Amino acid sequence: MSSTAMDLLTWVRGPGFVIAVAIFLFGIVLRLIEIYSLGRKPDLAVARTESRGSGGRTILGRSLPPEGMLKRSPITYIGGYIFHIGLFITVLLFEPHIELIRNLIGISWPGLPSPVVDAAAIISIIALIVVLANRITDPVKRFLSNFEDYLTWTLTLLPLLTGYLAYHHLFLNYTLMLALHILTVELLLVALPFTKLFHTFSLFAARWYNGDISGRKGVAS
Amino acid sequence: MIGRPIDIPIRAENGDEPVSHGNALPLLHEVRHALERLLAAGEETVIDLRSIPMGPGDEARLEAELGTGEVSARLETAIGPSVALETRFPGVWLITHYNSEEQILSRFIEVTEVPAILRSQPEDVREGLDSLSEQLLQQTNE
Amino acid sequence: MSYDKTLGEALRRQGVSRRGFMKFCATTASLMALPPSMVPAIAAALEQARRPSVIWLSFQECTGCTESLTRSHSPTVEGLILGQISLDYHHTLQAAADSAAEHAREEAMKENYGKYLLIVDGSIPVGNPGYSTIAGISNKDMLLETAKGAAAIVSVGTCAAYGGIPKANPNPTGAVAVSDLIKDKPIINVPGCPPIPVVITGVLAHYLTFGTIPELDDAGRPKVFYGETIHDRCYRRPFYDKGLFAESFDDEGARKGWCLFKLGCKAPVTYNACATTKWNAGTSFPIQSGHGCIGCSEPNFWDLGGFYKALSVPNDPVTLVAGAAAAAGVAAGAAMAMRNRKAKADAKSKHQTVTIDDLEK
Structure with missing residues (x-):
C-alpha cells in the first residue's frame, strides 16, 4: 500500500523541517560569528582619500557590470540577474511561502497571483540552465569550476524544479512532488551555511569591506 | 462611541442577481459548440452536470441563462418523476431526474432534437400492446 | 429471493418501465462518474447483472460509514443499487444477533464461496485481539476467515482502507488496515471519514454492472472518484490562483468565499470527489460551507499536523x-x-x- 507519499510529506513538514532549520540556524550563526570575530589589525595609516561612503557605493557598483563587461560576458550578467530576480519573486512572493514565513516569524506582505510566480519560476529555471551551459562550454569558467559549483547549482535548481512540477501536476502526483519540493528546500537550507551559497548572507558585508578598505588605500569607488 | 453600525464590516448580500463563481459561462460555450455539431452533422451531446465543479449560484446562473422554451414534459416513472425542459435555445434540453421524494438524482444537458427518454420505448410499446389486447379481449367477452 | 433473476427482470417486475430503466442507467453512469456516452453499455450490462451476495464486516469503527450510506436520501437510486445486492450479513443493520447472526454469515459464505463481495469498515487491532471482538471472535480471525471465500474486498472508510483514527498516533490498539492483513485478494479502498455515500454505491454499482473492480490508483482507490485532488476541482480554485485568501473564519475574504488554504485546507493533497459529487444529494461540501478540507480520505490524515495549519507550514513547533x-x-x-x-x-x-x-x- 502506498501511503509513502503522505508519510514523506508528514516527515518533511515535521521532523525534517525542524532538523533542517536547526542545522541552518546553527550554521549561519556559527559562520557569521566566525567571520566577524576574525577582525582586522587596526589600520594606523592615514587614509589616502576620504573613504566615507566607498563601502556603500561598492555594494551598488559591483551589482552593475563594469564598462565593456556586459558585451564580453552577457550571459553571466543577464543570466545571473534574471535568475536572482526570478528566484526572489518565487521564494518571497508566492502566497504559500509567505504563509510559511508568517507562521515562523510573524511578518507577512502581499503576494503575487500564482501565474505570475509560475512565470518567474520557469524563467529562473531556464536562466539556471543557460548559465550552467555557459559554465560548461566556456573553457575558462569550466577550468575555474569545481564540485561545489555543480553541487550548489543542483541544490538551487531542485526546489525550483520540484515546485514547478508540483504546481503543474507533472510526472508524479501532487502529494509526492510537494513532499520532494519541501525536502529539496530542506537540503538547500542544510547546505547553505557551509557552501558558497552563504553569499546570501556575506555578499553585502564583503562588498562593503572591500570598498571601504580600497577607499582607504586610495581607490575609492 | 456608541452606535456606529456603518463601521461594522458587514456586507448585505445582493438578492437580485445570483452569485456566480464563473463556472456557468464556459459550460454555455460548450453547449454552443454542441449545437453547431448538431446542426452540421446531427451529432448529439450529453453533459452530466454532476461531473462539473459548481459553486453556489453557478447552477442558478446556468438555469437563468438557459431560460425556458416551448416544451416542458414531466415523466412519472416507478422510480420517481423526471422533467425534460427545452430551454430558450431550441435543441438544448435540461433533463432532471428526481426520486420519489422530489430530490434530484442526476441532471443532464442534452443537445438533441428529442431527448431519448421522451420517446416511447419498444419494450414499453410491446407491453402496452399486450395490455391493450387484453383489455379489448375482456370487453369482447363481456 | 432468487439469485438467478437478472437486474433487468427484477426492475421490470417492480413495475419499472424501459424509460425508468434508462433513467436508472443514466443516473448510475453519473454515479460511477462515467461519461453519458457509456449509458448504452451500462444498460446492456445492468440488464444481465445478477444479485451478488454481500457480507459486511464492521471492526474498529464508529458506524459513521454505515450511517453515511443508510442516512443518504431515500428511496433513491443508491437505495435501488443496494436493493439489487443481497446483504446477507451486517451486524449493525440485521435483526439477528450473536450466534444467529454468525450463522447467517457462515451460511452466506458456504453458499456463495468464491463469489461473494466482502465489505469491511473499521480497522483491525492486532496489538491485542481482545480490543475488538464480535460474538467472541476477534476481528483479525473473522477477517481472515471471511476473506478466504471472497471474490473481492471493498474497504469502506479510512479506518478499513488505511487504519484511520484508531491507527492515529500512538495507535494504542495496534490498528492496521485490511490491506495490511490480506494480500491475495483484490481490494478496493473507498476512504473518507465517512466516504461520500454515492461513492460507496458507485463502487458497488460498478461491481454490480461490470462484475470487475474499477481501475485503482496507487493508494488502492478507484480513479474515477479519487483521480483528482479536491483543490483542482474546487470552485474556489480561481481565488487561490489570484492570491485571494480568507485570513480568518469571519473576515471579509471568508464572507466572499475566497480560498481557505491559509486556514489549513488540505484539498491540494486530498484525492476525493467532494468538489463535484458533493454531499446530501449534491447540496454542498465542507469547503462550500466555509471550512477547509481536513484530508479525511488520505492515509494518516489525523496525524497531518493540525486541521488549521496551512499545508506550507511546518507540523511541529520549531x-x-x-x-x-x-x-x-x-x-x-x-x-x-x-x-x-x-x-x-x-x-x-x-x-x-x-x-x-x-x-x-
Missing part, C-alpha cells in the same frame, strides 16, 4: 529547537573565534624580527 540551534551556533562560533584568535596570537608570538644583520649573514 521555535524551541531553532533557539537551541542558534545558541549552539553562538557557542560553536565563539569556540571557533577563540581558536582563530589563538592561532593568530601564536603566530604573533612566534614572530621574529629580522634585521639587516640577520639577512647579511
Whole structure:
C-alpha cells in the first residue's frame, strides 16, 4: 500500500523541517560569528582619500557590470540577474511561502497571483540552465569550476524544479512532488551555511569591506 | 462611541442577481459548440452536470441563462418523476431526474432534437400492446 | 429471493418501465462518474447483472460509514443499487444477533464461496485481539476467515482502507488496515471519514454492472472518484490562483468565499470527489460551507499536523529547537573565534624580527 507519499510529506513538514532549520540556524550563526570575530589589525595609516561612503557605493557598483563587461560576458550578467530576480519573486512572493514565513516569524506582505510566480519560476529555471551551459562550454569558467559549483547549482535548481512540477501536476502526483519540493528546500537550507551559497548572507558585508578598505588605500569607488 | 453600525464590516448580500463563481459561462460555450455539431452533422451531446465543479449560484446562473422554451414534459416513472425542459435555445434540453421524494438524482444537458427518454420505448410499446389486447379481449367477452 | 433473476427482470417486475430503466442507467453512469456516452453499455450490462451476495464486516469503527450510506436520501437510486445486492450479513443493520447472526454469515459464505463481495469498515487491532471482538471472535480471525471465500474486498472508510483514527498516533490498539492483513485478494479502498455515500454505491454499482473492480490508483482507490485532488476541482480554485485568501473564519475574504488554504485546507493533497459529487444529494461540501478540507480520505490524515495549519507550514513547533540551534551556533562560533584568535596570537608570538644583520649573514 502506498501511503509513502503522505508519510514523506508528514516527515518533511515535521521532523525534517525542524532538523533542517536547526542545522541552518546553527550554521549561519556559527559562520557569521566566525567571520566577524576574525577582525582586522587596526589600520594606523592615514587614509589616502576620504573613504566615507566607498563601502556603500561598492555594494551598488559591483551589482552593475563594469564598462565593456556586459558585451564580453552577457550571459553571466543577464543570466545571473534574471535568475536572482526570478528566484526572489518565487521564494518571497508566492502566497504559500509567505504563509510559511508568517507562521515562523510573524511578518507577512502581499503576494503575487500564482501565474505570475509560475512565470518567474520557469524563467529562473531556464536562466539556471543557460548559465550552467555557459559554465560548461566556456573553457575558462569550466577550468575555474569545481564540485561545489555543480553541487550548489543542483541544490538551487531542485526546489525550483520540484515546485514547478508540483504546481503543474507533472510526472508524479501532487502529494509526492510537494513532499520532494519541501525536502529539496530542506537540503538547500542544510547546505547553505557551509557552501558558497552563504553569499546570501556575506555578499553585502564583503562588498562593503572591500570598498571601504580600497577607499582607504586610495581607490575609492 | 456608541452606535456606529456603518463601521461594522458587514456586507448585505445582493438578492437580485445570483452569485456566480464563473463556472456557468464556459459550460454555455460548450453547449454552443454542441449545437453547431448538431446542426452540421446531427451529432448529439450529453453533459452530466454532476461531473462539473459548481459553486453556489453557478447552477442558478446556468438555469437563468438557459431560460425556458416551448416544451416542458414531466415523466412519472416507478422510480420517481423526471422533467425534460427545452430551454430558450431550441435543441438544448435540461433533463432532471428526481426520486420519489422530489430530490434530484442526476441532471443532464442534452443537445438533441428529442431527448431519448421522451420517446416511447419498444419494450414499453410491446407491453402496452399486450395490455391493450387484453383489455379489448375482456370487453369482447363481456 | 432468487439469485438467478437478472437486474433487468427484477426492475421490470417492480413495475419499472424501459424509460425508468434508462433513467436508472443514466443516473448510475453519473454515479460511477462515467461519461453519458457509456449509458448504452451500462444498460446492456445492468440488464444481465445478477444479485451478488454481500457480507459486511464492521471492526474498529464508529458506524459513521454505515450511517453515511443508510442516512443518504431515500428511496433513491443508491437505495435501488443496494436493493439489487443481497446483504446477507451486517451486524449493525440485521435483526439477528450473536450466534444467529454468525450463522447467517457462515451460511452466506458456504453458499456463495468464491463469489461473494466482502465489505469491511473499521480497522483491525492486532496489538491485542481482545480490543475488538464480535460474538467472541476477534476481528483479525473473522477477517481472515471471511476473506478466504471472497471474490473481492471493498474497504469502506479510512479506518478499513488505511487504519484511520484508531491507527492515529500512538495507535494504542495496534490498528492496521485490511490491506495490511490480506494480500491475495483484490481490494478496493473507498476512504473518507465517512466516504461520500454515492461513492460507496458507485463502487458497488460498478461491481454490480461490470462484475470487475474499477481501475485503482496507487493508494488502492478507484480513479474515477479519487483521480483528482479536491483543490483542482474546487470552485474556489480561481481565488487561490489570484492570491485571494480568507485570513480568518469571519473576515471579509471568508464572507466572499475566497480560498481557505491559509486556514489549513488540505484539498491540494486530498484525492476525493467532494468538489463535484458533493454531499446530501449534491447540496454542498465542507469547503462550500466555509471550512477547509481536513484530508479525511488520505492515509494518516489525523496525524497531518493540525486541521488549521496551512499545508506550507511546518507540523511541529520549531521555535524551541531553532533557539537551541542558534545558541549552539553562538557557542560553536565563539569556540571557533577563540581558536582563530589563538592561532593568530601564536603566530604573533612566534614572530621574529629580522634585521639587516640577520639577512647579511
